[in-house]
Amino acid sequence: MTHIFEEGLGRREANYVALTPxxxxxxxxxxxxxxxxxxxxxxxxxxxxxxxxxxxxxxxxxxxxxxxxxxxxxxxxxxxxxxxxxxxxxxxxxxxxxxxxxxxxxxxxxxxxxxxxxxxxxxxxxxxxxxxxxxxxxxxxxxxxxxxxxxxxxxxxxxxxxxxxxxxxxxxxxxxxxxxxxxxxxxxxxxxxxxxxxxxxxxxxxAYMNALSNILEWDLPKHCVYLWTLPMFHCNGWCFPWTVAARAGVNVCLRRFEARYVLDLIRREGITHYCGAPIVQSAIANAPAEWREGITQKVHAMVAGAAPAPAVIAKMKEIGFDLTHVYGLTEVYGPAAVCAKQAHWDALDDDERARLNARQGVRYHLQAGVTVLDPDTLEAVPADGETLGEIMFRGNICMKGYLKNEQATEEAFRGGWFHTGDLGVLMPDGYVRIKDRRKDIIISGGENISSIEVEDALYRHPAVAVAAVVAMPDPKWGEVPCAFVELREGASVTVEEIIAHCRLFLAGYKLPKVVRFGELPKTSTGKIQKFQLRMAVGSDRAIDLAGDPPPKG
Amino acid sequence: MTHIFEEGLGRREANYVALTPxxxxxxxxxxxxxxxxxxxxxxxxxxxxxxxxxxxxxxxxxxxxxxxxxxxxxxxxxxxxxxxxxxxxxxxxxxxxxxxxxxxxxxxxxxxxxxxxxxxxxxxxxxxxxxxxxxxxxxxxxxxxxxxxxxxxxxxxxxxxxxxxxxxxxxxxxxxxxxxxxxxxxxxxxxxxxxxxxxxxxxxxxAYMNALSNILEWDLPKHCVYLWTLPMFHCNGWCFPWTVAARAGVNVCLRRFEARYVLDLIRREGITHYCGAPIVQSAIANAPAEWREGITQKVHAMVAGAAPAPAVIAKMKEIGFDLTHVYGLTEVYGPAAVCAKQAHWDALDDDERARLNARQGVRYHLQAGVTVLDPDTLEAVPADGETLGEIMFRGNICMKGYLKNEQATEEAFRGGWFHTGDLGVLMPDGYVRIKDRRKDIIISGGENISSIEVEDALYRHPAVAVAAVVAMPDPKWGEVPCAFVELREGASVTVEEIIAHCRLFLAGYKLPKVVRFGELPKTSTGKIQKFQLRMAVGSDRAIDLAGDPPPKG
Incomplete structure (x- = not known):
């Protein structure tokens, strides 16, 4: 049926142009x-x-x-x-x-x-x-x-x-x-x-929509000075090549990440914004104070890839860098959810605020939705912070699909939502919180253990720089948690101390049964390569982590 | 032809949502x-x-x-x-x-x-x-x-x-x-x-696109405090009801404009942004200094409807309000061009900067184009600041068309551009400058005289608050410029002084042949109603302007 607002009022060259970044x-x-x-x-x-x-x-x-x-x-x-x-x-x-x-x-x-x-x-x-x-x-x-x-x-x-x-x-x-x-x-x-x-x-x-969403989240001003700490091969640098152009900003390019050089650039070029995985943020936050001397402008950092550890959040605050935590996947153009900060969080103590900031949050500005649904029925889980479901996205910031792979595309989009494969809960304030990758859930004696929950406990120990927990086969329980821990430079701690620390936060069945110290294997974007750790425990061969050099930067 | 990037990769519920503000x-x-x-x-x-x-x-x-x-x-x-x-x-x-x-x-x-x-x-x-x-x-x-x-x-x-x-x-x-x-x-x-x-x-x-463009132009931050000095019935308040929602800002509502009350609100509610016609800006800029006392936040003003007079631009600068000049029409959702400020303008003297700021400028952020074309051939005019053409827009920030008026719609969109009916030139820096409404051009002895050019000259006189120039029938020249001038409160000046002043800026044939003093008739949005002035000179009857009360606020 044509009505008066359609008759003679179609798209034409003068009033319709395809959106493109x-x-x-x-x-x-x-x-x-x-x-x-x-x-x-x-x-x-x-x-x-x-x-x-x-x-x-x-x-x-x-x-x-x-x-x-x-x-x-x-x-x-x-x-x-x-x-x-x-x-x-x-x-x-x-x-x-x-x-x-x-x-x-x-x-x-x-x-x-x-x-x-x-x-x-x-x-x-x-x-x-x-x-x-x-x-x-x-x-x-x-x-x-x-x-x-x-x-x-x-x-x-x-x-x-x-x-x-x-x-x-x-x-x-x-x-x-x-x-x-x-x-x-x-x-x-x-x-x-x-x-x-x-x-x-x-x-x-x-790409157009996410480039704009980046601006909206960061209140990104015209002529921002953006440092390329995040690889552009990673989700097209979270769409920032297009974002920076939309702001007529400056692309400060960088052949490879090195904390001291990056801090030099931040000072010398007056960097106002940069993105990076937790490993990048950690390297910057933990760099010697003298490397940061002379940086007087406000620097804004965006972090994704994994929730930033509370210690990193606290350290960034201490050095005066503003940290925004975003969440996403390749399929949603990089960040498509943000842990939007609330004014009343300022009154909370550092730990509590860090815990709130570490959540995956709410839909990105121009994304239609992010939520947690039962992966089978696609019904919404209650916003109780407990009921586990799968994190799902919908909206214009979702891929066309997988190239030459209709089956995977159909599965990913089943029921009108993009299925992330990440398990999470919906908090009472409407924020999504990731619990685990589906494949990272540890099933021990019939109970589900979230490896992230165990990692969170580990991260609260002051000596822990990086932690990862995977399922280790166990003849009695089926699986048990095995922890891999990278210590802060100069710190030392025993396995017993780590377990005693975890006991403060975790039920007994969730405690790591094995704790190994050393540098963790990471991808180019700073993500911990859990599959390597899994291989290590699955084959009952420990990677010789202790022999590796300390983390750079 | 279907290629690999189309096969099985169509729009679906999960990845395509209609844009709506x-x-x-x-x-x-x-x-x-x-x-x-x-x-x-x-x-x-x-x-x-x-x-x-x-x-x-x-x-x-x-x-x-x-x-x-x-x-x-x-x-x-x-x-x-x-x-x-x-x-x-x-x-x-x-x-x-x-x-x-x-x-x-x-x-x-x-x-x-x-x-x-x-x-x-x-x-x-x-x-x-x-x-x-x-x-x-x-x-x-x-x-x-x-x-x-x-x-x-x-x-x-x-x-x-x-x-x-x-x-x-x-x-x-x-x-x-x-x-x-x-x-x-x-x-x-x-x-x-x-x-x-x-x-x-x-x-x-x-509406979605222009709401976002407003954010992009103003670097509008989340939680801005927006004052409703601009009527929402006017191009939907330049799309700002949607803009303010996109920023989760504050709508400070206002039943009617009154300068003292507005300045009270700016202080009391911590207003950060507002829009208004030149008349609104002028009332605020020229208000007694004590009305502004206690306003400590940065206030950003957007002006359109007519180019702001240099005196208003200077006054706004003096009181510390940041002024952005935008240009548009109802057909392009309000502002769809902006006189984007350039860093090097800061080094210029006030007059020169005001002249640059008074131009209509460049396309708005998410608009595809604004330019000056020959209205018949639709060929681009040279960017010489001299060749007159018609200002035209194209892009997603153009109306669907005129309701139940296909003929007007077709005319307005002829050749793939929206024809504004405004005459202008393209400056060497790519900025559009309006010269006149088509019907406001004065043709005197076969020469075109831009009424805006004459008005610009009048506005440079310190005693002039508001000026308008229209064509007056003349037996010898066909038409001659007739100037209507509203003086600043307390100022006085003679016709001879005005003419002598104009002679500094205008060729002899462009000088107003008649100058009349008094309050000018304006629309609800502060636009001068030139048709009333034209009626006044056309019928050879002067409106009794002098008898009107002085402008409010």
Whole structure:
């Protein structure tokens, strides 16, 4: 039925434009063209120059036959070329597939094949991979970025240098928004611990929405100075390449994380905002005080990947950094929930506030919902802080689905919600609290034990820097909790002391039966690799953790 | 052609939700339910209460048969019920038609008929209108808001009291986003000076986008305290009812503007942001200094409707208020361009900076474009600051079109751009500068004279408070500029002095041939009613301006 508000009032060119975060760089260049966009060592480029380089990239890609729906893979650290790829690739209508720089070559080859990449833009540091691609996937055009070292000819036999590639492109290239804002903009493989990685497909609309949500959560001002401590290959840096453009801010690039250098940059470049996993926050918070000297501006940090430990929250407060805890997964563009702070929390003691701040929280600004549902019936759990269910999202900040994997897509979206696989509870104040990954629940004598609950208890001990708890097979109980603990530098504690400490917080059956000290294995983004720990206890072989060097930074 | 990024990756319930600004109040209530939403005299309501009242309103409307695509008209000052209508009406699927409280009854009756209103929510102050509606449009259900006076039974024979109406509604009413974000959310009639008013139809997507653009332009923080100096009937208060909800801010309501009271509120309620026409800004800037005493917070003002005079810009700077100049029209949801300030302007002298700040500027954050085109060929004019063209917009912040007026809609959108009817130039820095309304151009001896250029010159005289220039018929030149000038309180100046002053800035043929002093006629939103001035000079009868009282506030 057509009514008066529809008749003759359809969408048309003048009043309907597909949402795309690429437009943010166009406006930054138009309005704030002279302002700094990129800072990287001695390199300084303004938004006009950066926009020009991204158009050159789009034009050059177009000229080599890249078009709508083609995949362009990149393997780059957080250098300016990585920022450029986030605009130049989708401007050509293509899909950006940013590879994790810490992955093994076989996994990356799988991704290039599965994602059907036509072009690979790769830093010369990764010559071994480039060489394998040249041998095994000769149809993939390789563009090499010589950031710190020239391309070794033997490893990059047919590669084009990135700057030469840009030089072939037209700086005035006219890009158009996607025909449909539902078109894919990025492809990000999840680093599954079992089975093949799944290719998460992002759409322009969702990237646009999450880029804006980042602004809304942080009250992010125009011309913010953003430090790239979070890898851009990780959920497209939580959409921040687009966020920073929308604010005409500054991208302070960083080849690799090192706490002292990062604190130097924060001081020297006047950094106002950065993101990072708990390990990054911890390294910054626990750095020697003199490294922070001279930092006078307010610094805002966003943390996700795991709930920040109370000690880190307290330490950040002590050094005057403002910490925002967000929660999400690759499938929801990085952060899609936030532990929104409440004014009345200020009156609470540090421990209680830290506990509240460590929760996963509420839906992100432009996300439609996050909640906890019974994974089978999809009924809401009561907001009692106790009833376990699965954390689920819905809204415009959810992926299109998994590439070439309809079954996984259907399962993930069953019943109109995206199923995270994280188990949680809904608190009386409406905040979601994660209890565990489904696979991280320890079933001991028929009782469920949340490994996170045990970890929380461990983290409350002053000597504990990092803790992880996994299920260890047990002939009597089926499984029992096994704790892996990394101590603070200079601290020492016995197993008995740790157990006695845990007894203050945990029921007897939840106490770790085994405690091992040493550095924990972590992913490139600072997540603890529990599968390694599980392998260690499953095979009854302890990893020789104690022999490892102390954590860096 | 389906490619790999489309196959099995369509929109579904979990990952696609229609954009609507109604959702902002839902999140505000969910996350910040205890925080203040409404302040009005002694009335204080938090977001939970306000959300509940809007759901009651939606429910009550639904129960009396209001549904998808129906029109609900409101005639209300900036009181809490007006904020509620911006959510409750679209939650029922209906379209909000906010009427200008200063309009004549005949015009409003035309609007109710043309817009096919089913319900009218009306303040008891407007009893005469309610009575006429009851007589002439008996099918329109009347809901009366007894804010400062009870409903006179004779004037509201069958009306339902607003609070009683809400009481019939369900506070837990479950609303759903529109089936399509292109659905209408509001109907706003333009106050045309000739012909019938045109009904501008807004869609949910556009209202959402402009509400966010307001945040982006102002770096508007969470929990801002917003003062309702701008009528909500004017382009839905430039979308700020939705903006304030998206920030979980405070709506400080105001039945009518009075400078001293407004300054009291700014102090008492800690106002951080407000909007208003130049007349509002001028009243605030020129108020006695003691009225501003005790205002210690930073206050941000947004001005549109006409470029602010340099003296107002300077005065606002002097009193420490931050002024942002935006530009738009009803058809683009209020502001859709902004005179974005540049850091290097700070080094310029006050006059030069004021001149730069008075320009219409660049596209608003989430608008696709604003530019100056030849109105016939739609070719871009050179960015030379001289070539006259028509200012045009395109993007998601453009109306659906004019209600039941396909011809006007087609004309307005001809060639893929919304034609504003404003004449302007494109400056070398890419900023749009308005020269005149098409009908305000004065053609003298075959030369075009911009009335705005002459007004700019007049405004640079320290004695001038308000100035307007119109074309006066002239037997020799065809037309000549005639200036109407309102002087600052206590100032005096002669016609000769004014002309001598103008000679410093204008070519001889552009000088006003006649200068008249007195208060200028203005619309409810502070726009000077040039048509009255034109009538005055056209009929060769001067309005007796001098006899009017001095401007209020």
């Amino acid at each position: 690429i437009d943010f760089i166009a406006r930054a260049a138009e309005v704030y063209g002279d302002r700094p966009a990129i800072v990287y060592g001695e390199t300084r480029r303004n938004w006009r120059e950066t926009y020009e380089r991204t158009r050159r990239l789009a034009s050059a890609l177009t000229r080599v036959g890249v078009g709508h729906g083609d995949t362009v893979a990149v393997l780059l650290p957080n250098i300016p070329e990585m920022v450029e790829a986030h605009f130049g690739v989708p401007m050509a209508g293509a899909v950006l597939n940013a590879l994790n720089t810490r992955l093994d070559i076989a996994s990356m080859l799988f991704m290039l094949r599965h994602g059907e990449a036509k072009v690979l833009i790769v830093d010369t540091e990764f010559g071994d991979f480039a060489h394998r691609v040249a041998l095994e996937l000769p149809h993939v055009r390789i563009v090499s970025v010589a950031d710190v070292q020239p391309a070794e000819p033997g490893k990059f036999p047919n590669a084009t240098d990135y700057e030469a590639f840009l030089a072939q492109g037209d700086p005035g290239f006219v890009w158009t928004p996607p025909a449909d804002e539902w078109d894919a903009i990025a492809l990000n493989y999840t680093s599954g611990t079992t089975g093949d990685p799944k290719g998460v497909v992002y759409h322009h609309r969702g | 109604i959702d902002f109040i839902a999140r505000a209530a969910e996350v910040y339910g205890d925080r203040p939403a409404i302040v009005y005299g002694e009335t204080r309501r938090n977001w939970r209460e306000t959300y509940e009242r809007t759901r009651r309103l939606a429910s009550a409307l639904t129960r009396v048969g209001v549904g998808h695509g129906d029109t609900v008209a409101v005639l209300l000052p900036n009181i809490p019920e007006m904020v509620e209508a911006h959510f409750g009406v679209p939650m029922a699927g209906a379209v909000l038609n906010a009427l200008n409280t200063r309009l004549d009854i005949a015009s409003m009756l035309f609007m109710l008929r043309h817009g096919e209103a089913k319900v009218l929510i009306v303040d008891t102050e407007f009893g005469d209108f309610a009575h006429r509606v009851a007589l002439e449009l008996p099918h329109v259900r009347i809901v009366s808001v007894a804010d400062v006076q009870p409903a006179e039974p004779g004037k509201f024979p069958n009306a339902t009291d607003y609070e009683a109406f809400l009481a019939q509604g369900d506070p837990g009413f479950v609303w759903t986003p529109p089936a399509d974000e292109w659905d209408a959310i509001a109907l706003n009639y333009t106050s045309g000076t000739t012909g019938d008013p045109k009904g501008v139809v807004y869609h949910h997507r556009g």
